[in-house]
Amino acid sequence: xxxxxHASARQLSFAEHKKYTTDLQNSKASAFLIPENLIEAxxxxxxxxxxxxxxxSMAYATKLFAPRKIDFKxxxxxxxxxxxxxxxxxIEDGVIIGKNSTIMAGVYLGSHVFxxxxxxxxxxxxxxxxxVIGNDCIIHGGTVVGADGFSFSHTAMGEHIKIYQNGNVxxxxxxxxxxxxxxxxxxxxxxxxKKGVKLDNFIHIGHNCEIGEYSLFVAxxxxxxxxxxxxxCVVSGQSAFTDHLDIAPFSTFxxxxxxxxxxxxxxxxxxxxxxMPHKEWxxxxxxxxxxxxx
Amino acid sequence: xxxxxIAKIIGFEYSGDSFEISGIxxxxxxxxxxxxxxxxxxxxxxxxxxxxGAIIVSQAISLSVPSGSIALIVxxxxxxxxxxxxxxxxxxxDVDAPKAIIGEGTKLSQKAEIANGAMIxxxxxxxxxxxIGSGCVIGDNTILYPNVVVYRDCKIGSDCIIHANTTxxxxxxGFATNKRGEHTKIYQNGNVxxxxxxxxxxxxxxxxxxxxxxxxKxxxxxDNLVQVGHNCEIGEYAVLVSxTGIAGSSKLGRNVVMxxxxxxxxxxEVGAFNTFxxxxxxxxxxxxxxxxxxGFPLMDHKMWLKLQAKLxxxxx
Numbered sequence: 001x002x003x004x005x006h007a008s009a010r011q012l013s014f015a016e017h018k019k020y021t022t023d024l025q026n027s028k029a030s031a032f033l034i035p036e037n038l039i040e041a042x043x044x045x046x047x048x049x050x051x052x053x054x055x056x057s058m059a060y061a062t063k064l065f066a067p068r069k070i071d072f073k074x075x076x077x078x079x080x081x082x083x084x085x086x087x088x089x090x091i092e093d094g095v096i097i098g099k100n101s102t103i104m105a106g107v108y109l110g111s112h113v114f115x116x117x118x119x120x121x122x123x124x125x126x127x128x129x130x131x132v133i134g135n136d137c138i139i140h141g142g143t144v145v146g147a148d149g150f151s152f153s154h155t156a157m158g159e160h161i162k163i164y165q166n167g168n169v170x171x172x173x174x175x176x177x178x179x180x181x182x183x184x185x186x187x188x189x190x191x192x193x194k195k196g197v198k199l200d201n202f203i204h205i206g207h208n209c210e211i212g213e214y215s216l217f218v219a220x221x222x223x224x225x226x227x228x229x230x231x232x233c234v235v236s237g238q239s240a241f242t243d244h245l246d247i248a249p250f251s252t253f254x255x256x257x258x259x260x261x262x263x264x265x266x267x268x269x270x271x272x273x274x275x276m277p278h279k280e281w282x283x284x285x286x287x288x289x290x291x292x293x294x
Numbered sequence: 295x296x297x298x299x300i301a302k303i304i305g306f307e308y309s310g311d312s313f314e315i316s317g318i319x320x321x322x323x324x325x326x327x328x329x330x331x332x333x334x335x336x337x338x339x340x341x342x343x344x345x346x347g348a349i350i351v352s353q354a355i356s357l358s359v360p361s362g363s364i365a366l367i368v369x370x371x372x373x374x375x376x377x378x379x380x381x382x383x384x385x386x387x388d389v390d391a392p393k394a395i396i397g398e399g400t401k402l403s404q405k406a407e408i409a410n411g412a413m414i415x416x417x418x419x420x421x422x423x424x425x426i427g428s429g430c431v432i433g434d435n436t437i438l439y440p441n442v443v444v445y446r447d448c449k450i451g452s453d454c455i456i457h458a459n460t461t462x463x464x465x466x467x468g469f470a471t472n473k474r475g476e477h478t479k480i481y482q483n484g485n486v487x488x489x490x491x492x493x494x495x496x497x498x499x500x501x502x503x504x505x506x507x508x509x510x511k512x513x514x515x516x517d518n519l520v521q522v523g524h525n526c527e528i529g530e531y532a533v534l535v536s537x538t539g540i541a542g543s544s545k546l547g548r549n550v551v552m553x554x555x556x557x558x559x560x561x562x563e564v565g566a567f568n569t570f571x572x573x574x575x576x577x578x579x580x581x582x583x584x585x586x587x588x589g590f591p592l593m594d595h596k597m598w599l600k601l602q603a604k605l606x607x608x609x610x
Contacts, residue, residue, distance in 0.1 A: 124441050124443050141445070141464055142443060142460075176479065178464060180461055180499050200467040201467075201499040201521050214471075214475045216469075219541070220521055238539060238555070255559065256557075292600060294604075
């Protein structure tokens with residue numbers, strides 16, 4: 001299964017709404033879950049199932065494609081020269097670890113996880129199956145990479161149907177991730193942390209996010225699903241982004257910023273919630289200070 | 295590490311005598327066998343008073359370096375310090391250290407991992423999945439719940455309780471960024487010291503110092519999901535409620551109370567007995583003791599209540 005724009009010829013996709021008509025027309029998927037009013041928009045020769053509620057049907061379908069939590073048929077794990085794996089680490093089959101890496105006690109590496117060279121994973125970090133971590137990375141204790149993204153379809157009764165998160169997380173080279181962070185796996189495709197990114201403690205990165213090269217995140221910040229940050233963004237403490245945003249490179253956010261809209265201009269400095277240019281925020285604060293004295 | 299080798303790494307031509315440098319430290323604390331650095335001209339006074347054996351400086355400040363100290367002149371002192379910090383970092387574990395010493399009456403889960411060179415006192419409870427690194431010292435009667443991680447060289451006092459998944463002594467968030475926007479790690483070669491009778495909730499993180507110690511003093515209570523940055527000092531009996539964050543090098547006086555989701559910026563000093571309401575954002579030092587504050591930007595709690603009343607009217 002995959003979304004309309006990324007699905008390949010042997011995949012199932014879905015369109016919930018007329019606003020996806022163009023994406024549906026251009027999709028390479030071979031089969032679709034669609035509402036009745038989108039039949040006309042289907043690409044030629046494609047198979048389809050008309051659903052009363054596409055979102056719920058899609059959620060049920062993701063379960064059919066969810067891989068087993070542990071792949072018992074995978075080959076034995078491979079480790080490169082000079083790599084140290086503590087006896088109390090748990091390495092599933094199908095794992096590949098490069099040279100001179102260190103995997104400490106209590107670490108869990110799920111089936112088919114790939115770890116590059118010179119990477120250190122501190123105690124009790126958990127890497128879920130199929131995730132990829134590059135060279136020269138450091139992952140601190142208690143961090144979880146590849147846990148399920150937070151997404152559900154909601155029934156008319158208010159119940160929540162799990163959308164199985166069948167993607168993975170890809171962490172590029174020279175990335176450092178602090179203690180007790182959570183980087184969620186993608187629903188389809190990958191959540192990507194690019195080269196040279198540094199995350200402090202307690203950083204939450206939602207599913208399908210893309211964090212640009214050399215970006216910095218200070219403690220207790222969070223990014224909602226599918227948001228993309230350009231390179232060298234600086235996100236100060238306790239800041240947060242909503243989902244599906246595009247943030248220009250070299251943007252700086254001061255502490256406690258709440259970002260709810262995409263930012264097109266690079267190199268801006270932003271503050272507050274609702275977000276505004278930092279200079280405006282300073283003016284606003286001085287006006288508020290006057291208001292108190294009135 | 296020989297001074298000549300250090301000079302070579304940072305690209306400074308040094309023709310003086312050889313001598314051994316044992317570590318990097320701040321200008322104030324560095325000893326004659328230690329290296330220090332200065333990045334900002336405003337610290338020239340600290341340079342003049344420093345006892346460091348050698349100081350990495352830019353050309354502009356090099357004249358302030360005292361006669362007992364060697365000036366290592368480079369273009370980017372901070373970046374060079376970051377590069378050198380790796381040379382002074384300890385291995386992640388001391389494999390050759392003697393086996394850990396475990397005190398009488400201590401219950402140690404078979405699924406806990408205690409690295410060589412660690413010491414645990416009497417009557418402690420160390421539950422499954424706990425990791426205790428080389429050189430760690432834990433006092434008596436202390437309880438570590440499952441999956442607590444204590445990095446090397448950290449110290450935890452007696453009668454402490456640390457809840458599940460808390461990480462103590464992970465690296466502080468410190469990098470030197472070059473002109474191309476790339477980050478070089480500053481190795482965090484200090485530790486964390488937790489004094490007696492401290493309770494720490496689950497999934498909290500306390501970062502190790504870059505040099506010296508991050509200090510949690512006697513009787514402190516820390517809730518779940520709290521972040522304490524590197525080189526902080528939390529005063530006796532202070533209370534940090536859930537999701538609070540204390541940025542690097544900030545010092546809280548005794549009995550300070552931080553409400554939920556409140557935070558401080560780095561390098562602040564907060565007087566004793568101050569209370570901060572939930573979501574307070576502290577960006578400036580507070581010299582007074584015993585105040586009550588709220589809001590971001592921070593203000594006196596009574597002012598904050600007035601402001602809320604005015605804002606409520608403004609909406610109408």
